Amino acid sequence: MTSNKPGTTHQSANPLLRDWHTPHAVPPFAEIDVAHFAPAFEAALKEHDAELAAIAGDPGEPTFDNTIVALEKSGQSLRRVSSVFFNLAGAHTNDALQAIEREIAPVLSRHSSAIFLNESLFSRVDDLFARTDALGLDSEQARVLERYHTAFVRNGASLDPEGKKRVSEIAERLATLGIRFGQNVLADEKDFALVLESEEDLAGLPETLVDAAAQAAADRGLPGKHVITLSRSSIEPFLQYSARRDLRETAFNAWIARGERGGETDNRSIIAEMVALRAERAALQGYQSFAHFRLDDSMAGTPEAALGLLQTVWGPARARALNEQAALQELVSEDGANFELAPWDWRYYSERKRAADFDLDEGRLKPYLQLDRIIDAAFYTANRLFGLSFTERDDVPVYHPDVRVWEVTGRDGRHVGLFLGDYFARSSKRSGAWMSSFRSQEKLTGDRRPIVVNVCNFAKASANAPTLLSFDDAHTLFHEFGHALHGLLSDVTYPMISGTSVARDFVEFPSQIYEHWLERPEVLQKFAVHYRTGEPMPPELLERLLAARNFNQGFATVEYLSSAMVDMMVHMQPPGDGFDIGEFEGRSLEQIGMPRAIAMRHRPPHFLHVFAGDGYSAAYYSYMWSEVLDADGFDAFVEAGDPFDPDTANRLYQHVYSAGGRQEPAAAYEAFRGRPPVADSLLKKRGLADA
Incomplete structure (x- = not known):
């Protein structure tokens, strides 16, 4: 090495x-x-x-x-x-690191601009x-x-001197604003804790959530109490199970108000400035909007093409969501209540309906979804597909005691890289889940092997108790591990095209296709075992779980699509001042016919993907674009008659996971699949084909 x-x-x-x-x-x-x-x-x-x-x-x-x-x-x-x-x-992070982050962001932006200009x-x-x-x-x-x-x-190299100067100024200011945006959201998340004081406050909550809430309270110096945080793995199950409508409303309103609470952490003026600067930058380079600039170097090519896909799915998803809403409203009436279903009610009544329709509830599932066993399932899948083996190491330095390290080796026993897993929520960590690298693979300066990390925000169980996941959490783990494999399996010479250095609307393909293996009976039967008894998930429970995979899919799709469509519409705005994100959000949602009982998955004031940097700006559609690929791509295994078919897995490795940015994404996909993707697989996968 x-x-x-x-x-x-x-x-x-x-x-x-x-x-x-x-x-x-x-x-x-x-x-x-x-x-x-x-x-x-x-x-x-x-x-x-x-x-x-x-x-x-x-x-x-x-x-x-x-x-x-x-x-x-x-x-x-x-x-x-x-x-x-x-x-x-x-x-x-901590206050000192955040101060350096604010200082270094414009410095690094100037340095980057100086290179490209x-x-x-x-x-x-x-x-x-x-x-x-x-x-x-x-x-x-x-x-x-x-x-x-x-x-x-x-990055502006073809512009005249005045244009180059302005592009550099814009990039520097955007870097500063992006850091402030992300730190503001983290501050709002850290500032909120819903303390559950009494047994009545715990009404409806399953044992696993009560246990995690007790641990969260202990972590905040409140032993003996229970705390719900704004981490998705804490608040979503609370909204799903809490019988206290008043507490659900309090928690939900705090969740959607991140970045919009007034004062120093309010992000609305930051958004207005970022939108204007991005539009100005695009105009300087001859594009009619930032979205047109951004997508010019993507698989989609144009915002119109991306919006076309989103709108194709929106119609059947909205129709399904409205049907779901009507069914949930019936449950409200059956309770003898006369309120209109609100966003803080949806998960609660949806969970009740799932239990009624499929004899299935998260409380019965979670005991079979131990974090350690789902990690093992992800490793097992990688072994079956790509011949990888994972050996846990306790002699490797880590940045937090919760971080675990595995050495990854290939079929030949040679070192592939290191995989770090940082799975638990804490106040020093931003929300969400992501993959990153401490070192990327390349061969230009020797055989440099990658060090890849998955960061998640699962609610940690109390001492000596296993951490149990929801099925959505398990999907998140598989998704992020798919990204990790994209970095670990990279086999290119040049850093520029290593690992995940691909078009934004292709980078989600390796992660999203990997999620399919979580739902394979061959995987669940082996790793979904009860944390107390060690018994595998009963066949009838597994059957109901898989039968319910598209339950509530209208809600899930609308929640995502609304965020993606608003992101695109925001960035199709021409340059101009006086942009009011609140007014624009309301008008856009009304325009697309957003159901009132559903909130966007990410409202603009806390939309980290889009405003805490440029990562997914005018590109949140990428998840749906890549889902066309993953739905169609997994069908290659279905057609082969084996979810671990060696020939298909080898093509997936050769043209996707190991290839980095060696080819244009469309060419890479066709080399794997043998043809372009078929979009019909997407609606079929989401259960919307007949909606």
Whole structure:
């Protein structure tokens, strides 16, 4: 294994800037202090600047090696420092880290702009791109060159000096605003705790949720009490089971008001400024809206194409949701109540209806869905499909005691990478679930193996009790592990196209197709075992679980689609001032006919995907776009007659999981499937084909 630190800094006293003599060169977290980050960033930026200056000032004719390879090898210290810092800032932050995050965001933005707006660098890349056919490049090299040229152009390299200056200013301001947005949401989440004081407050809650709420209270210095937090794994089951309508309303209103509570953490003015800046940036580069700019480098190609898919699904999903709403309203009436079903009622009555229709409730399912066993199920699936083995390591440094580490090896026994699992909610972690990397795979500087992490927010059980998951939580674990495999199995030469460095509306395909294996009887029968008795889930319960997989699908689809459609419509706005996100949200939901009893999965003031950076801005549709691929893609296994068919799995590995961004996404999918995707599989998968 090559060193994880460049030789120029190995003598540094700063642990972030010296060689890491840890197992597989994992960051030495115990040695790293917050005070190390500022000087480490300063040194790494200085080193990168010198490397870039040498490339730009090379007097020789541009070649692939002296320009593209040199760019790929540059900035190693900065990538390492950034990976440690931003992983901690998301998964285990504190006030000091947040202060550095606010300071470093505009600095890193300026540094990035200085690269892409450097005329000498762009001239060399542009010259090479114009001569691509004459350079004798292999397909991977040609793809990397194309990606570099596209990155330069999309970051403003072709603009005049005034345009370049303004693009840089916009990027810097957006970086600052994105950090503030995310920190505001985290502050609102940390600030809220619904304390359940009495037995009456616990009415309807299953034992597992009561146990998790007791642990959450203990973590907040309230032993003997119970606390519901705004972590999705806490509040959603509370809304699902609590018989106290008044407490459900209190909790729900706090949940949807994150980022919209007034005061310093209110995100509405931040959204207005970000929307205006994004639109201005797009206009500077000749696009009619930010959405058109963003999707120009995607599978969808245009916002109209993406919206077309969303609208195709919206009609049957809304019709199904309204039917579901009517059925739930009947349950309200049967209770002798005369209120209209509200968003804080939906999960409660939906759970009751599922129990009635399928003799199935989450309280019966959870004892069979132990976190450790679902992790084992994800590993088992990876072994059956790709020959991977996972060995837990207790000698590898971690950034929090809850983090677990597994060494991943291939069929030949060789080291593939390290997988870190950080599964439990805590106040130092932002909400949601995600995959990230401390190191990405590449071969340009040696056989550099990946270090990948999954971060989730499952409610932790009290001491000595197993953590039990909902079926949705289990899906989340499989989803994020699909992303992890995309990083772990990457087998490319160049960092630019490593792992998950693919189009945004393709990156969810490897994660979403992986979710299918959770629902396979072969997997559930083996790993869904009762945490007390060790007995497998009874066949009739498993049968009911799978029969109910599309229950409440109208609600789930509408909840997601409304967020995706509003995201797209927001970013199709032309440049302008005075944008009122609250008014726009209300008008947009009325326009699409949003059912009043359903709230968006992510309202704009806390829509981290879209406003805590540019990750999914004008791109939240990507989950649905990728779902067309995953629904159609898993059918390849169905058609083969075996969910673990070796030939199909090998094509999935070769053209998707190991390929990174080596090909255009459409070409990669067709190489796996043998044809373009068929969208009908999506409606069938969601049970909406006849809606």
